[in-house]
Amino acid sequence: MQLVVARIGRAHGIKGEVTVEVRTDEPELRLGPGAVLATEPAATGPLTIETGRVHSGRLLLRFEGVRDRTAAEALRNTLLIAEVDPDELPEEEDEFYDHQLIDLDVVLADGTEIGRITEISHLPSQDLFIVERPDGSEVMIPFVEEIVTEIDLEEQRAVITPPPGLIDESEAVIASSRDEEEGTGDAASGDAAEAPKGDA
Secondary structure, three states: OEEEEEEEEEEEOOOOEEEEEEOOOOHHHHOOOOOEEEEEOHHHOOEEEEEEEEEOOEEEEEEOOOOOHHHHHOOOOOEEEEEOOOOOOOOOOOOEEHHHHOOOEEEEOOOOEEEEEEEEEEOOOOEEEEEEOOOOOEEEEEOOOOOEEEEEOOOOEEEEOOOOOOOOHHHOOOOOHHHHHHOOOOOOOOOOOOOOOEEO
């Protein structure tokens, strides 16, 4: 099975390094020196990683045969693709690959059906399940421990305990105007909980 693990960004410096937008939770495994990756477009690859380092919070890679800025810039926007065994599991117990999560049924703790996971969106702060409801509409479920309480691959389901308003907007808690005037309304916290990660 082929999975996109990164997208090449701009050239860095003059010696052939490129910035990389990482799309895997295991960059040390997928993007380490010696890794041979297929590419999209295919004509650009395969590419073999020669060196890798982190600079200012970004991963920089150099590929075999790419020695100058011009050659590095020619790789911009190329997708890097790794071959992954479909039966392979991530090292951490609470991590999953995207292909393991796609098509899981999403249900409440009492078994109420919410929908089916059709896509995983990887954002800088957290991952999101894109869930298709039975009526064809979509809802986004943050993949955090407080909401996604169980992933059962054998039963092919994800159990969630959504806060009011996440699934049904009519359940959303709305502060009264009096609370707002007195400044006593509760403010939503923007802190993201530590979450299990999906893999691209």
